[in-house]
Structures are given as C-alpha cells and as structure tokens.
Amino acid sequence: MTEKLGILAIGHGSKLPFNKEVVTKIADYIADKHADVVVRAGFMENSEPTLEEAIAGFSGTGVTKIAAVPVFLASGVHITKDIPQILGLDENGCGNLTIDGKEVPLCYAGPLGADELIADLVYKRVEEVI
Amino acid sequence: MTEKLGILAIGHGSKLPFNKEVVTKIADYIADKHADVVVRAGFMENSEPTLEEAIAGFSGTGVTKIAAVPVFLASGVHITKDIPQILGLDENGCGNLTIDGKEVPLCYAGPLGADELIADLVYKRVEEVI
Numbered sequence: 001m002t003e004k005l006g007i008l009a010i011g012h013g014s015k016l017p018f019n020k021e022v023v024t025k026i027a028d029y030i031a032d033k034h035a036d037v038v039v040r041a042g043f044m045e046n047s048e049p050t051l052e053e054a055i056a057g058f059s060g061t062g063v064t065k066i067a068a069v070p071v072f073l074a075s076g077v078h079i080t081k082d083i084p085q086i087l088g089l090d091e092n093g094c095g096n097l098t099i100d101g102k103e104v105p106l107c108y109a110g111p112l113g114a115d116e117l118i119a120d121l122v123y124k125r126v127e128e129v130i
Numbered sequence: 131m132t133e134k135l136g137i138l139a140i141g142h143g144s145k146l147p148f149n150k151e152v153v154t155k156i157a158d159y160i161a162d163k164h165a166d167v168v169v170r171a172g173f174m175e176n177s178e179p180t181l182e183e184a185i186a187g188f189s190g191t192g193v194t195k196i197a198a199v200p201v202f203l204a205s206g207v208h209i210t211k212d213i214p215q216i217l218g219l220d221e222n223g224c225g226n227l228t229i230d231g232k233e234v235p236l237c238y239a240g241p242l243g244a245d246e247l248i249a250d251l252v253y254k255r256v257e258e259v260i
Contacts, residue, residue, distance in 0.1 A: 014204070065260065125240050
C-alpha cells in the first residue's frame, strides 16, 4: 500500500490573531513545498479550528499515517501533557486516530527547539532594525 | 565612534525549564556566530534573569546601541504591550536604555514570524518521527 502522510500542525492559539496567522502560514508553506502531504492546522487555546476539528479535516484525504507536530518554540505543559492526552498517545508518543472509520497510526514530533536556523532568523530580525 | 551592538533576546519564560533552555541556547548560538556582539537573554514570566536583570548585564560591555528581539514565534500581548512598556519604547519601537550612566539607543525587532525557515524546521521535526 502506498503511504500518504498527513501533518497535524498544532499551534498554541491566542486571543490576538497573530499566532493563528503565523501557524497557518507555516502550514501553508509546508503544503506548498510537499504537494503529496496533507497538512491541517489546529489550535490549543482561543483560536480555531480546534485540534479535534483539524483532525476531522483529514476525512476524505486518504491519509495512511499522521505526524502531529507542535509549532511551538519550546516544550511546555501543552506539549508534555495536554496534546498527548487529546491525541491518546502512549508513552512513546504514538497512537491511532480514527479517520473515515479506519485506524490511522499517529506519531508525535518535537517542537522547533534550539536550532541554529532559529538563531539565524533572530539575527535577521535584529538586522531589520539596526 | 565605533558602534558596539548589544542584543537583548527576550524569551517568554515558563514554570518548566524548556523555554529558558531554548532561548538561552539560541542566544548562545548568536553570540558564538557574532563575536563582536554582546548578547543577553531575559524573560517575561517565571524564568530568570528578568528583562531588567538582563539589561543590567550590559553594564561594563561598552555597547553603544541595543536591539531588543522577542524570541517568540508570533506576536501577542507581551510583544505588543508589556515589552514596549518595560523598555519605554515610543510608537516607532525606539527608545533609550541607561547603561553605566550613559543613554544607549534601543530599537525593537519583530518576533520570528512565518518564515520559510520555520516551515523547513517543522518538516524536519516531522521527518524525525515518520
């Protein structure tokens, strides 16, 4: 069977529009660059779609596996507790989602973290104002 | 006069150690890559040093201008209200800090935002688990 990957991009969400705008645009960049991948974005707080609504958005896409990835700079309570609970993950960060009545395996990726790419981007933001 | 740049890298902070670890490591990467720049990290909530303590850390370094940069994925209340208030910024995002009794001009950079670099890094995190 040919695998079809789904990416569930999870944002923090905010009462202000900025977090949703950034996370949605990042999800769009990924979808544009990886045309064979189905990307859906969902949020933990204050922004929509919720995680559950985002998961429902994989219906009809034919995804055979899903990677859930927190689009957060660093880990925190949402990442260590809330998201694993909502997704029903085991201690290895794996689980299953039911999409169109079928069990679809799910794995959980890490947040952005302290990558040198981020340091370069921070320095670029500095250069924009000095 | 030769200019000497200071970068005030501002993190959200957290009760968990991860945000501080990531922001501090990013600040270290910048300092390693730009040896002529003085980098200090400070936090808005729950983590130390505070913003005020981080600013005090420029004492004795001879910095002649400072860029304050929020190491946040997206803008929010800390970035639009709290940080400008603490730093005494005008509506153009500029102000002055007093370092060793001298006025040092300060400008305010944007957060990471929806850059394609971030999208590539999110996809890298996905590839680590699929």
